[in-house]
Amino acid sequence: MKIVPAKTMGYCGGVSRALDLAEEAIAYAIEHALPVYSLGPLIHNPQVIASLAKRGMSVIEDPEGHEPGVLVVRAHGISDTLHNRFIDAGFLLFDATCPVVRHNLSNIAHWAKTHPIIIIGHQGHPEVLAMQGVLIDGKQIESFLITKREEVSALSNQPYAVFVQTTFDQVLLEEIRTSLKEFDRIVYVNEICPSSINRRRAALDLAGQCDAVLVIGGRQSANTKALAELVSNEGKKAYHIEDSTEIPAEAFSHDTLGILAGASTPSSVIEDVVRTLQKE
Numbered sequence: 001m002k003i004v005p006a007k008t009m010g011y012c013g014g015v016s017r018a019l020d021l022a023e024e025a026i027a028y029a030i031e032h033a034l035p036v037y038s039l040g041p042l043i044h045n046p047q048v049i050a051s052l053a054k055r056g057m058s059v060i061e062d063p064e065g066h067e068p069g070v071l072v073v074r075a076h077g078i079s080d081t082l083h084n085r086f087i088d089a090g091f092l093l094f095d096a097t098c099p100v101v102r103h104n105l106s107n108i109a110h111w112a113k114t115h116p117i118i119i120i121g122h123q124g125h126p127e128v129l130a131m132q133g134v135l136i137d138g139k140q141i142e143s144f145l146i147t148k149r150e151e152v153s154a155l156s157n158q159p160y161a162v163f164v165q166t167t168f169d170q171v172l173l174e175e176i177r178t179s180l181k182e183f184d185r186i187v188y189v190n191e192i193c194p195s196s197i198n199r200r201r202a203a204l205d206l207a208g209q210c211d212a213v214l215v216i217g218g219r220q221s222a223n224t225k226a227l228a229e230l231v232s233n234e235g236k237k238a239y240h241i242e243d244s245t246e247i248p249a250e251a252f253s254h255d256t257l258g259i260l261a262g263a264s265t266p267s268s269v270i271e272d273v274v275r276t277l278q279k280e
């Protein structure tokens with residue numbers, strides 16, 4: 001069996017940075033005898049979360065009911081209101097908001113002074129919650145969330161500023177953009193992150209060259225699920241696995257097997273999958 005690794009896979013810059021900051025936060029918390037938390041799971045990878053938990057990092061969503069300590073804000077960012085609540089409760093924040101996301105949040109605060117904001121993203125996604133939760137002079141911005149093209153018809157024709165969740169699905173985005181064409185005064189302020197676009201290209205590339213593709217990443221990782229779906233839509237078998245123990249027997253039956261991984265999959269997990277395949 002020929003194994004073909006994708007040109008782009010594994011951690012994006014924002015995830016690597018968040019993990020580095022988590023190490024700093026744990027070291028600081030140990031030195032100052034403080035509890036250490038992450039705001040939601042730092043990344044969608046069970047092995048990494050288990051390893052951080054072993055070293056004392058617990059996952060919380062809210063300051064309520066938790067002893068103040070060190071809190072790592074993940075790459076997706078945090079709403080201004082929640083940020084203020086953690087600070088008021090006495091938490092020390094290590095902010096790993098990805099610089100790309102941070103830039104978008106600052107731009108939302110700027111554009112919202114003159115335009116209602118359209119956010120194209122997934123309902124409840126932490127990055128979307130951070131975008132919806134931008135405050136100006138203590139007041140939450142006015143925003144409209146669009147998750148699919150059918151929702152565009154509920155908008156009135158006025159000059160909107162549009163922001164896109166950095167990991168949003170490219171096909172869905174194009175559909176929504178087509179529907180938004182009937183509005184003549186729309187400004188698109190940002191785009192999907194190039195890191196997501198490169199991963200998508202790599203997935204399409206693999207689907208074109210291989211009989212099937214192993215897509216490695218957490219079961220809850222939206223970008224891993226999207227990559228697996230992309231491969232399936234190209235008519236190729238995609239096996240979504242979390243680690244080498246989940247490689248299905250059928251995967252060994254293909255002549256050419258592609259290896260792809262989501263943005264929150266550690267390289268150690270990818271290497272272990274490749275080693276296991278090579279042993280057979």
Ligand code: SF4
Nearest residue numbers: 012014098100166193
């Ligand atoms: S996908 Fe892009 S924007 Fe999102 S965390 Fe990674 S580098 Fe940052």
